[in-house]
Amino acid sequence: MTVSDPQPSAPAEGLRARRRRQTRAELHAATVRLAREHGFAQVTVEMISKEVGVSPRTFFNYFPSKEAALFALFGTVPPALADRFAEGEGSGTDAVLRDLGDILADHLQEAAPEPQELEDSLRIAEGVPSVLATFLAQCEAVERDLAGLIARRTGTPPDGEAAELLAGVAMATVRSGIKRWHQSGAHADEGEGPAERVRESFDSLRTLLGPAAVQ
Amino acid sequence: MTVSDPQPSAPAEGLRARRRRQTRAELHAATVRLAREHGFAQVTVEMISKEVGVSPRTFFNYFPSKEAALFALFGTVPPALADRFAEGEGSGTDAVLRDLGDILADHLQEAAPEPQELEDSLRIAEGVPSVLATFLAQCEAVERDLAGLIARRTGTPPDGEAAELLAGVAMATVRSGIKRWHQSGAHADEGEGPAERVRESFDSLRTLLGPAAVQ
Incomplete structure (x- = not known):
């Protein structure tokens, strides 16, 4: 799975925010999927990053740990x-x-x-x-x-x-x-x-x- | 520091429970003391156990981790x-x-x-x-x-x-x-x-x- 392109019709403003939200959601979904397949203890940040097509360094821009990526439940109140x-x-x-x-x-x-x-x-x-x-x-x-x-x-x-x-x-x-x-x-x-x-x-x-x- | 003997006058009943409580308190105190001296990140379960004069295995009978030993705040409500x-x-x-x-x-x-x-x-x-x-x-x-x-x-x-x-x-x-x-x-x-x-x-x-x- 790779990071999808945003909608072509999307206004330029907020495009980066939307892309960030999407990458965050993909990292979270990949963490849950890999935990289902292999058991959470076996999952590594490297595996999650590879699954989404980003570097581990990018992963850490979104989450401090695989535990945090598993729970992407709350962000700041909008x-x-x-x-x-x-x-x-x-x-x-x-x-x-x-x-x-x-x-x-x-x-x-x-x-x-x-x-x-x-x-x-x-x-x-x-x-x-x-x-x-x-x-x-x-x-x-x-x-x-x-x-x-x-x-x-x-x-x-x-x-x-x-x-x-x-x-x-x-x-x-x-x-x-x-x-x-x-x-x-x-x-x-x-x-x-x-x-x-x-x-x-x-x-x-x-x-x-x-x-x-x-x- | 070693595990102190209980009071000689203490009744036999509850002696083991008192000794356990004391060892728990000593492990906790040693964790806090070592964290003050070395910084918490540097403290290991081995260091804490050695300080109290017990084996790491005994440590794990009391606490699952050094983090838990740092917070010995709550036990079960008596x-x-x-x-x-x-x-x-x-x-x-x-x-x-x-x-x-x-x-x-x-x-x-x-x-x-x-x-x-x-x-x-x-x-x-x-x-x-x-x-x-x-x-x-x-x-x-x-x-x-x-x-x-x-x-x-x-x-x-x-x-x-x-x-x-x-x-x-x-x-x-x-x-x-x-x-x-x-x-x-x-x-x-x-x-x-x-x-x-x-x-x-x-x-x-x-x-x-x-x-x-x-x-």
Whole structure:
């Protein structure tokens, strides 16, 4: 497999960004495919690079390790989604969690790899501690981004405790949603990604924290 | 340094458990000390084992890696604390979070290493991704334990969504408390461990989720 050319009709602007996203997706897909064929322990950065037709040096421009390439689940929250959240109405906990759930589900919908690839990555993470650790570290990086967004929305300091706690609560909810999607078999039955399940987890969280439950 | 003999007056029962805890603590302390002297990257399992006077094979009975030995922060929640929580009153979200905060702070107070050692481990984690990942994976293991305890307390299924979400919320709060303790310099000024700061984070969380804030 080689890096495909972008669409001929694509505007010059953003072409490089699109090509980068595509190479990233191909490296991720090749990592999952090779792990399926050979077992993750046998896969090397050289094998992945060769499969995609790039040099190992190029590989390291995209991912710090084969573990990171296996989980290409999250990138930075795209600016459009970040703005939508930061400019949303209300600075109460429930409004913030509701809108966080919204943009995170949308983010997953757009950024997540093929459901079957994600499913395979999660199965490997269950058996390989370094892969699980990489997944958790990626969640931690997203959590730091979210704390900044929450602070912007609520007008609190970027390193404030409230923003940090809510970001942690939101990522715990994302992880729970992905886990439950993984366990449900929805990917196999209907080819569905985790976004809808994450949305449901935020609904469950808000019910759990709602006035009726907090007593 | 060698493994010290237990107190002569100690009852025979529990002697092996105490000795194990002590060896574990010594391996942890030696890892932190060697990392200070040589830089964590240079430290090997052989060096740590030699320092404590045990074989590398014995090391691996206690920790799977030098990263894990650096963070000996959490073990399993002790049965006495687990029972106290599971038998506590109330199954509402606020009561559960209040009592979780209590037993987790007590657990940290008893199980946490010397404040200066923890402080050094956290500083290393900031610069070494594999150490941060190990810390997060240890938090994840505690989170799974907590979900079981919450289910027991609330009479819900052990793999239920509510128990999983609340366990995730609690561990996000613990991580935030430890981080803020690390940033505050309280360890240097007063030799204080993170337990009290974790207690404060749970108070902040409950205020944030309380009826006044959820609107």
